[in-house]
Amino acid sequence: MSTADISSSTTKISIVYYSGTGNIHKLAVAAEEAAAKTGAEVRLRRVAEYVDASLAPEFTEWTEAWRENAEAIADIPTATADDLDWADAILIGGPGRFGMIPAPLKHFIDLAWPLNARGGLSGKVMSSFTSTGAPHGGQEATILSLNTVFCHWGGIIVPPGITDDIMTAPSNGNPYGVSSVSGQQAVPGRLAENVxxxxLAAIAHQTRRMLEVADALRRGRAADADR
Incomplete structure (x- = not known):
């Protein structure tokens, strides 16, 4: 891209997420809407399941909710490494699994290895968000795991911090990345009702904040190239 292209184009953000029963999906859509309102170019991309059936069929209500969510998000394009390469800013979300990144999202991250190996992710603005079944269900550990990936990628991590009053609302409070509590049980027909x-306001704030930084970096790099 030429210097003229950099200075005249809009900031590009990829919102990449894995959602089991809809909570992360609802947050990701809110982030997409907030990004679009700033004038940014937005790609909303889901990380696909790599199994064809529920991992916990004995939990029938959870399994029904999982199927319902899979049907609801089927039309959203599947994430690829190109979506990371394209973006100036990358927002990644996924539920916590015992305080770790969920397996489908980890698999997607592994697929980005060639892009990372050639330095294609270095210097991009990055941030993350999560959802867990309980207030202390590993939210911070999951966010920090994702942020550790960003460190390997050479990303510029922009957390939400406590930079807006919304971050101290009773259902918020995590300065590392927006987190929701999905509740102990997924209920079919009532997906993401606990978000x-x-x-939603917090993830919108987080999205705007990272776009502000990404836009400033992009313009600064263009100015440096013109000198």
């Missing part, structure tokens, strides 16, 4: 309006 609060404050959670």
């Amino acid at each position: 609060t309006e404050d959670n």
Whole structure:
């Protein structure tokens, strides 16, 4: 891209997420809407399951909710490494699994290895978000695991911090990345009902904040190239 292209184009953000029963999907859509309102170019991309059936069929209500969510998000394009390469800013979300990155999302991260190996992710603005079944269900550990990946990629991590009053709302509070509490049980027909309006406002704030930084970096790099 030429210097003229950099200075005249809009900031590009890829929102990449894995969602089992809809909570992360709802947050990702809120992030997409917030990014679009800033004028950014946005790609909303889901990370596909790599299994064809529920991992916990004995939990019938969870399995029904999992199937319902899979049908609801089927039309959203599947994430590829190109979506990371394209973006100036990368927002990644996934549920916590015992305080770790969920397996489908980890698999996607592994697929980005060739892009990372050639330095294609270095210097991009990155941030993350999560959801767990309980308030202390590994939210911070999951976020920090994703942020560790960003360190390997050479990303510029932009957390939400406590930079807006919405971050101290009762259902928020995680300065590392927006987190929601999905509740102990997924209920078919009531997907993501535990994602609060404050959670949605917080992910919108996080998205705007990282876009502000990404836009400043992009313009600064263009100015440096012109000198």
